[in-house]
Amino acid sequence: MINQSFAEGEGVYANSSPVKMLVFMLILVMLILNTINPALGEHQYKSCKIVLLAVLDNGRGASVPGEIRVVYGGKGLISTSNGVGEDVVASFNLALMYASAITGVDYKCCNYYLDINANVGGLSATLLFYIALLQIFQGRECSTDISATGIIGPGGVIGAIAGLEQKLLAAQERNLTLVYVPGIELQLLNYTPIPVKGVFTIYDFVHEEFENSKITTTYKNAQITFRTVYENLSSTSENILRQLESVEWRDEYYEYARKYLEEAFTAAAREEYYTASSLAYAALVNVYTSKLLYLNNTSSEALQEEIRSALEETLTIALSIKNEIAQNLGVVEKTKYVDPAYLDMLITSYIRASEAEKLAIQAKASLGAVRDVKETIYTTARARSRALSAQGWFNVTLNNYSSIGETLSVRNVRLINTRLKEFLSVHVKYLLQMGINREINLSEKNDLLEFVQIFEQLLDISRDLYTTLPSRVLFTSNSTEVVRPLVTRLKRLVEGFMRLYEYYPLSTLLVLDLAEYYLDLGFEPFTVMSLIYTELPRLALYMLAANAEKWIITSSRPLYVPRETAVIYSFVILFCGLYLFYSTYKSLEKKRLLLTTEV
Structure with a gap:
C-alpha cells in the first residue's frame, strides 16, 4: 500500500515536474530577454x-557626409573610421561632454x-557634433538637411572658424536648409x-523658459554684503591718489583711477555694492600702476623695493x-552637507587668491628685466589689487x-x-589642438579642496x-547690439x-549684473563679453556635478549587451533548458516504469 501510494506520487511528480521545469526555463529566458530588451529593441x-x-x-x-552611431551598453568609448584626425576626436569628445x-x-x-567618408581634420565640426548628440540624447529625430560649424570654448562659448563663406557655398550645393554658425561671425557676413x-x-x-524665475533674497542681500569690500578698496585708492597729488603727479592711469572711483561712488549710492567694489578694484589697479610709474620716473631703487x-x-x-579655505572645506566634508551659496563664495575667494598668486609669481620672474619694466609694473598692480579683492x-x-546647510x-x-x-582633461586636450598648452595642477587628494581647484583651473x-x-x-564681439541681449539671456539661464x-x-x-552696469557706462562690448564668458565654466561644472550626483544614485541601470550577444545568450539558455527538460523527462519516465513494475 505504501509502495503503491509512493508509485502514484512519483507518477504525478513524473508527469508534472517536466512541465514545471519547462515553465521555469521559459520564465528565466523571458527575464533575461526583458533585462537585455533595450539591446534587442529600437x-x-x-x-x-x-x-x-x-x-x-x-x-x-566641401560638404562631407558622415554618421554618428551611439551604441547603448558601453563605457563612453569613442572609435572612428579611418582618416579621422585626433583633432576631430577631441572635438567629438568635448561636444559629448556638453x-x-x-x-x-x-x-x-x-x-x-x-564614421566620416573622407580624411578630415580641424575643430570646426565641434558645434555640429554637439547638436547631433543633443538630438540623440533628447530622443529627437536627427535633422539631415542642416549642418553647423564652430568651435566650443570652456563653458560652452561658440568660437569663430576659418572659411565660413566657402563652407556656406558647399552647404548650398548640398541643398541644406539651414546652417548654424558662430554668432560673432554672422554680423560680418x-x-x-x-x-x-x-x-x-x-x-x-x-x-x-523660466518665466517664473525671480532673483532670490540671497542674491539681493549679496550686493549689500560687499559694502565693506567697496569701502576698503575705495579708501586704499583714495589714499594713493592723495599721495600722487602731493607730488603733483598726473598720467593717464591717474585719470582712469579718478573716473572709476567716481563711478564706484555712484553705484554705492544705489546700494549696488558689488558693482561699486568692482569699479573700486579697477580704480586701485590704475592708481597703483600710476604710483609705480612715478617711482620708475624718479628712483629705480625705490621702484624695485x-x-x-x-x-x-x-x-x-x-x-x-588658500590655506584657510582648505581648512574650512575640511570641516565641511565632515558635516556631509553645505550651504551652496557658501561653497560658491569660497570657490570665488580661492579663484581670486590663485589669480593674485599667479600674477605675483609672474611679476617676480620679470623683476629686474629692463625691457619689461612697464609690464612688470602693470602685473604687480593687478596682483596687489587682486590680493585685496580676494x-x-x-x-x-x-x-x-x-x-x-541641508541643501547640497x-x-x-x-x-x-x-x-x-575628466571634463577638465577633455578641455586641455581640445585646447592643445588649438595650439594652447595648459597643465593641470590639482591636490590629487580627491576631496572637496580638489573640487574647488578644478573650478579654479x-x-x-x-x-x-x-x-x-x-x-x-575668436569668441568675443565688439557690438553692443549683440552683447546686451546675450547678457539678458544668460542671466535668465542662471536664474x-x-x-x-x-x-x-x-x-x-553678480558678474552678469556687473556686465549690465558696464554696458550702461559705455564699456567696450569686448570687455563685457570677456567678463561674462569667463564665468560660464562655473555654470557648466555645476551642471555636470549635479548630473554626476544623479548618475551615481541611479548607477544600477539594466544590463545592456550587444544584439548578437543577447541572441546567442538566449538561444544557449533555451537549448540548455530544452535539453534539461528532455533529460529530466526521460529519467523520471524510466523511474516511473521501474516503480510500476515493483508494484
Whole structure:
C-alpha cells in the first residue's frame, strides 16, 4: 500500500515536474530577454546622419557626409573610421561632454562610433557634433538637411572658424536648409547663399523658459554684503591718489583711477555694492600702476623695493587665504552637507587668491628685466589689487554665509571629482589642438579642496582665453547690439538653473549684473563679453556635478549587451533548458516504469 501510494506520487511528480521545469526555463529566458530588451529593441543603438562642412586644400568648400552611431551598453568609448584626425576626436569628445551635461544623460551609458567618408581634420565640426548628440540624447529625430560649424570654448562659448563663406557655398550645393554658425561671425557676413542662424553659446539650444524665475533674497542681500569690500578698496585708492597729488603727479592711469572711483561712488549710492567694489578694484589697479610709474620716473631703487614689498605681501595674503579655505572645506566634508551659496563664495575667494598668486609669481620672474619694466609694473598692480579683492571676498564669505546647510550634499565628492577631472582633461586636450598648452595642477587628494581647484583651473583657462589676444577675437564681439541681449539671456539661464539644481552660482549672477552696469557706462562690448564668458565654466561644472550626483544614485541601470550577444545568450539558455527538460523527462519516465513494475 505504501509502495503503491509512493508509485502514484512519483507518477504525478513524473508527469508534472517536466512541465514545471519547462515553465521555469521559459520564465528565466523571458527575464533575461526583458533585462537585455533595450539591446534587442529600437534602443539598441541610435544612428544620426550628419553633413560636415570643410575647406579643401585648393580653398574651395566641401560638404562631407558622415554618421554618428551611439551604441547603448558601453563605457563612453569613442572609435572612428579611418582618416579621422585626433583633432576631430577631441572635438567629438568635448561636444559629448556638453551634450551630456545639458541633457542629463550619462555619456558613459554608451559607446560612440564616428564614421566620416573622407580624411578630415580641424575643430570646426565641434558645434555640429554637439547638436547631433543633443538630438540623440533628447530622443529627437536627427535633422539631415542642416549642418553647423564652430568651435566650443570652456563653458560652452561658440568660437569663430576659418572659411565660413566657402563652407556656406558647399552647404548650398548640398541643398541644406539651414546652417548654424558662430554668432560673432554672422554680423560680418554680407551675403549668405542659404539660411543661417548665429549661435553664441551651447545654451542657445536650451528651449525651456523660466518665466517664473525671480532673483532670490540671497542674491539681493549679496550686493549689500560687499559694502565693506567697496569701502576698503575705495579708501586704499583714495589714499594713493592723495599721495600722487602731493607730488603733483598726473598720467593717464591717474585719470582712469579718478573716473572709476567716481563711478564706484555712484553705484554705492544705489546700494549696488558689488558693482561699486568692482569699479573700486579697477580704480586701485590704475592708481597703483600710476604710483609705480612715478617711482620708475624718479628712483629705480625705490621702484624695485616697492615692487618686492608688494609682491611678498601679495603672496602672503594669497597663501593665507588658500590655506584657510582648505581648512574650512575640511570641516565641511565632515558635516556631509553645505550651504551652496557658501561653497560658491569660497570657490570665488580661492579663484581670486590663485589669480593674485599667479600674477605675483609672474611679476617676480620679470623683476629686474629692463625691457619689461612697464609690464612688470602693470602685473604687480593687478596682483596687489587682486590680493585685496580676494581678501574682501573671503571676509564676505565668513561674515555673511554659514557653512551649515541641508541643501547640497558632498557625500559623493570623490566620485563627482572623477567626472569633473575628466571634463577638465577633455578641455586641455581640445585646447592643445588649438595650439594652447595648459597643465593641470590639482591636490590629487580627491576631496572637496580638489573640487574647488578644478573650478579654479578651468576658470583660469577661460580667463586667459577670453581676455587676451589673439584668442579673444575668436569668441568675443565688439557690438553692443549683440552683447546686451546675450547678457539678458544668460542671466535668465542662471536664474533658471538655480531652480533646477542644488548648486548656487551666486558669483555668476553678480558678474552678469556687473556686465549690465558696464554696458550702461559705455564699456567696450569686448570687455563685457570677456567678463561674462569667463564665468560660464562655473555654470557648466555645476551642471555636470549635479548630473554626476544623479548618475551615481541611479548607477544600477539594466544590463545592456550587444544584439548578437543577447541572441546567442538566449538561444544557449533555451537549448540548455530544452535539453534539461528532455533529460529530466526521460529519467523520471524510466523511474516511473521501474516503480510500476515493483508494484
